[in-house]
Amino acid sequence: MKQRVLCLLGFIGVILGMSTISAQGQIIGQLEADIPFTFHAGAAKLPPGKYVIHVLGGSDLTLMEIQSADNRTSALFEVREAQDSTTPKQSVLVFKHYGNRYFLSRLFDEGDKVGSAVAESGYSKQYAPGGASDEERDVPASHTGS
Secondary structure, three states, X not given: OHHHHHHHHHHHHHHXXXXXXXHOOOOOOEEEEEXXXXXXXXXXEEOOXXXXXXXXXXXXXXXXXXXXXXXXXXXXXXXXEEEOOOOOXXXXXXXXXXXXXXXXXXXXXXXXXXXXXXXXXXXXXXXXXXXXXXXXXXXXXXXXXX
16 A cells, blocks of 8 residues: 555656646746737737737646737637747747748747747648748747836
8 A cells, every 4th residue: 555655656746747847948927029910820810019928827838828919809829848949039929921921830938948839720731831931030029017
């Protein structure tokens, strides 16, 4: 019996340790960005403007919301962990650009190579020529109140 309890406690410790690791690198708090072009986030098309982005509470860090500063427009999108080859010097939103369409692709906090990648929507796949982006465009972001 004692051995089973120790085994169960060890298993729980491993699971908790793994969840802590996966939570690292996710966007903390809220990011603000002024996006100068029409773009897609998940399945939604959003106009240019100022936006606030945050992880949706209770989503296990897998769902984010982007909302216009005037609260008129918002969208939810799924994310997973992403890693960049370099450490960003500032918080940034990365957009893939296909023709004349922009798709929110990744989000990174200043000083952290690990961030969030937006799950591709069917719409973005439809416009991706052979799966490759024409280019990527970075939009600087900052934490709310900073």
